[in-house]
Amino acid sequence: MTKHYVGEIGLEMLVLCSSEDISAASSPSLKVRKPDGTEVVWNGTVVDKYYIKYITQEGDLDQAGTYRIHSYFALAEWSGLGEMHRQEIYEQYK
Numbered sequence: 001m002t003k004h005y006v007g008e009i010g011l012e013m014l015v016l017c018s019s020e021d022i023s024a025a026s027s028p029s030l031k032v033r034k035p036d037g038t039e040v041v042w043n044g045t046v047v048d049k050y051y052i053k054y055i056t057q058e059g060d061l062d063q064a065g066t067y068r069i070h071s072y073f074a075l076a077e078w079s080g081l082g083e084m085h086r087q088e089i090y091e092q093y094k
Contacts, residue, residue, distance in 0.1 A: 035065025
């Protein structure tokens with residue numbers, strides 16, 4: 001599926017974090033700014049050494065528009081944000 005819609009549950013967000021192995025990272029999460037400017041944190045898991053994965057739940061995708069998503073994790077003495085990604089969410093057909 002190439003388009004995703006308001007209210008979708010079970011969408012796998014797979015965000016590339018680094019070209020370095022982050023499998024030992026703690027606090028893997030996605031810091032999300034919704035289209036209306038609301039900021040939330042989705043707690044994820046590290047997969048395949050380089051990605052943070054989060055699967056959307058009820059209420060996560062509650063607005064149409066562009067979601068701005070930063071990966072966040074701590075590794076050794078470092079913690080901070082990764083690259084910003086965008087996910088477009090569309091209104092449901094009514």
